[in-house]
Amino acid sequence: MMSGSDLAGPGWGDVFGQAVVLRTARLVLRQVTETDGAGLLDIFGDDRVTGHYAWDTFTSLAQAQALAERTAAQFRQGEAVRWGLVPRGGGRIIGTCGYTRWNQENRFAVIGYDLASAYWRRGLMTEAVTAVLRFGFGRMTLNRVEATVHAGNTASAELLSRLGFTCEGRLRGRVLHRGAFHDVDMFGITRADWLAGDPAREAGRAR
Secondary structure: OOOOOOOOOOOHHHHHOOOOOEEOOOEEEEEOOHHHHHHHHHHHOOHHHHOOOOOOOOOOHHHHHHHHHHHHHHHHOOOOEEEEEEEOOOOOOOEEEEEEEEEOOOOEEEEEEEEOHHHOOOOHHHHHHHHHHHHHHOOOOOOEEEEEEEOOOHHHHHHHHHOOOEEEEEEEEEEEEOOEEEEEEEEEEEHHHHHHHOOOOOOOOOO
16 A cells, blocks of 8 residues: 555645746746736726635735735745736736645645736636646646635636536635625546546646
């Protein structure tokens, strides 16, 4: 019988010892840095984006700058990784996607994502989440990825379902948002699910 150590995946330094850049047909995904405050304000200064999010709409650059700095610090400390989504032609980030938690012992991670409303309904987040999942099940050797979605956020739920996630249940009153408690739906996908969805999928690699 194999022990837990026999099944252990790579450590943070093994995977993120240097910057990891992912590419899709229309996006470049690179780490969020302290310089991304203005781009984050464009994203989170919009009620349409934050309506199903964990915090209130940003009203100042200082709030966005604090998020940029916190996100960069979490990466340096080996706590989380968030890629900024940049159009292939360059410019500010238009969204983010990444793993807000990585449990290395049990080889699962929690994914989160957001996109500026001007870029909705173009399939861009499908590209980004696919790239991040490919990297997770490949280079990070994850066995499971989880996501929580505010009940009623049909666009996010449909995105996850298209990519092979299963809605595994509803957590009642899980999130306090804008003065009220809200239910969230738990979605999950295993490595077996991911590979079964497309047997030709290869282990994710930074390109």
